[in-house]
Amino acid sequence: MCVFCYMGSKSFLEKVAEIITDLKKYNPNLIYVKIHFYSKNNYVYVPQELLPLYRDVIVPLADIVTPNQFEAEKLSGISINNQDDALKAIECLHTKGVKVVVISSSDIGKEGNMLTLASTAKNGVRECYKIEFPMLDGRFVGTGDLFAACLLGWIHKSNSIKDAFEKTLSTMQSVIKRTLEHAQKLAGPGNKPTPAQMELRLVQSKSDIENPKDTFKAQLNRKTLSQSAQNQAATSLRNQLSGLENRHSSSGLLLDITRGGKRVRGCTYAQVTCAFILILVIMVTSAMMRYLERESGFKAISTHSVVLMHNSLNTSRGNMTHLSNFP
Numbered sequence: 001m002c003v004f005c006y007m008g009s010k011s012f013l014e015k016v017a018e019i020i021t022d023l024k025k026y027n028p029n030l031i032y033v034k035i036h037f038y039s040k041n042n043y044v045y046v047p048q049e050l051l052p053l054y055r056d057v058i059v060p061l062a063d064i065v066t067p068n069q070f071e072a073e074k075l076s077g078i079s080i081n082n083q084d085d086a087l088k089a090i091e092c093l094h095t096k097g098v099k100v101v102v103i104s105s106s107d108i109g110k111e112g113n114m115l116t117l118a119s120t121a122k123n124g125v126r127e128c129y130k131i132e133f134p135m136l137d138g139r140f141v142g143t144g145d146l147f148a149a150c151l152l153g154w155i156h157k158s159n160s161i162k163d164a165f166e167k168t169l170s171t172m173q174s175v176i177k178r179t180l181e182h183a184q185k186l187a188g189p190g191n192k193p194t195p196a197q198m199e200l201r202l203v204q205s206k207s208d209i210e211n212p213k214d215t216f217k218a219q220l221n222r223k224t225l226s227q228s229a230q231n232q233a234a235t236s237l238r239n240q241l242s243g244l245e246n247r248h249s250s251s252g253l254l255l256d257i258t259r260g261g262k263r264v265r266g267c268t269y270a271q272v273t274c275a276f277i278l279i280l281v282i283m284v285t286s287a288m289m290r291y292l293e294r295e296s297g298f299k300a301i302s303t304h305s306v307v308l309m310h311n312s313l314n315t316s317r318g319n320m321t322h323l324s325n326f327p
């Protein structure tokens with residue numbers, strides 16, 4: 001597993017892309033997590049010109065991404081004002097090849113609430129859950145990191161996005177409540193806690209990280225399902241088509257026969273056309289013979305067999321027939 005977060009320079013980012021690509025070659029099971037990278041509370045951490053690199057190179061390499069609302073907007077180019085927009089942004093990130101997309105926070109829930117969405121794309125099927133909870137009054141630093149770390153840990157342990165999502169949210173809220181209570185105590189009544197006083201109470205929350213309470217239940221986003229069912233059909237069709245196109249362009253093959261993901265046999269347009277013409281010739285010849293037999297009283301016989309070799313179509317056999325005179 002490999003987690004990356006803030007990278008502020010182009011050359012660093014390009015190197016990361018290179019390393020991830022190499023690592024995935026050696027270990028296709030490697031899970032690469034792209035966590036938030038860009039901004040928080042509309043504050044942009046990284047130079048704007050890095051956005052295209054994040055969007056077009058880094059994100060497509062990721063298995064899991066956990067952008068907040070603002071980052072999801074930047075990565076997808078979709079402005080998120082309601083759940084439909086959020087789903088479109090999620091779909092856009094799935095289309096880039098990301099298997100798990102989690103929007104870690106958004107303001108599209110009810111007034112005063114935060115809404116998070118977690119979506120998976122497996123074999124073209126989308127499963128999207130949401131959890132809504134009250135937004136606490138305070139600015140926390142490191143919540144995106146903690147969110148991504150917990151999510152990744154639980155995905156690894158339970159392999160269920162719903163379970164991982166619920167446990168992550170439970171830990172987050174326990175940590176944040178503990179942090180806020182402590183910060184307010186330090187600041188004193190009526191005072192606003194300083195950023196230092198708001199430091200996440202991680203060590204004190206050890207048991208909430210290891211054993212999250214069963215406080216949050218993720219809801220399956222039904223609206224999403226019907227919408228994604230359409231997307232799914234479109235996407236899988238697109239995938240099939242692009243797969244076919246790729247095969248054409250890469251090998252010039254019309255038909256691929258694969259075993260265990262490996263092409264074991266294939267044939268080109270020319271080969272398929274030849275096969276059709278031969279079948280047609282044999283059918284026409286045989287129909288002609290039957291006709292001549294009927295009309296002339298002669299007997300048509302097959303005198304020898306000719307083996308038609310077809311390199312990659314395997315070997316097919318056809319009878320060449322000719323007419324003989326029989327008294």
Ligand SMILES: Nc1ncnc2c1ncn2[C@@H]1O[C@H](COP(=O)(O)OP(=O)(O)O)[C@@H](O)[C@H]1O
Pocket residue numbers: 036039040041067068069104105114116134135136137138139140142143144145147169172173176
């Ligand atoms: N003000 C808040 N009130 C309640 N929960 C919060 C608040 N800020 C952050 N969180 C928790 O932290 C998680 C990640 O927060 P987020 O703001 O998305 O992180 P970041 O912007 O750093 O990526 C949220 O899912 C939520 O559980």
